[in-house]
Amino acid sequence: MTAVPDLRRVLILATHPDDDVIGAGGVILRAIAGGGCVRVLFITNGESNTWPQRAMLRKWRITAADREDWARLRSDEAQRSLESLGARGGDCCFFLGYPDQRISELLRNGDTRLQSDLDRHGSEFRPTLVIVPSFFDIHTDHRATAWFAHKAFGPEIPIATYVVHGQAPPMRALFTIRLTPAEQKRKRDAIACHESQLLLSRRRFLAHARATETFYAPEHDVIRVISPMQERLAALRHALRAIAGALRH
């Protein structure tokens, strides 16, 4: 374990609205309390979140228009949540609008637009620390975000990873933030801003406001193992699509 890194300019990647506060609400509070600057990039707006939406709308079939409304609702909640932690201003919150539940599809298709967007934000914001989802997260969108993030931010940029679903190997822990009771309450209140997510799992959701936040070592070593396999699979899919297209003509 190492000391808490430099929090002057913290760039946080959240695959869905709420991952930021669940994973790094304490870091956001500490960075801002220390005069630092925080930027959160929401990769998706979390629009494919059908069960809570069905419960809220009291109907089974969710249309494309319903999903758009849900995306707006979730991005409003995310903004309110960040504001409650003190992160304000046009520079602190960006919604990249990639398709929810389909980030791994971008990866499989060899689509590198997300990597370019992350690269651009990195060059523009010049973070002292980047906090990104982990390959050890069991959510496929989180793992795909981890892949794009490690590709975009080279080893020269300090990276810490976080897990929302599942667990990372404890020996990879890099640093831990212990929240004071007051910080823990603010984190809980910020999580509670995501009212749409409290509908079906209030207790489980608020339980994310734990007394500690642990971050893990960058995963360039993991990506070195995964990347060649990933690229070979993408090339194979590309070739199969080309063959299927040729056969149709």
Ligand SMILES: [Zn+2]
């Ligand atoms: Zn998520």
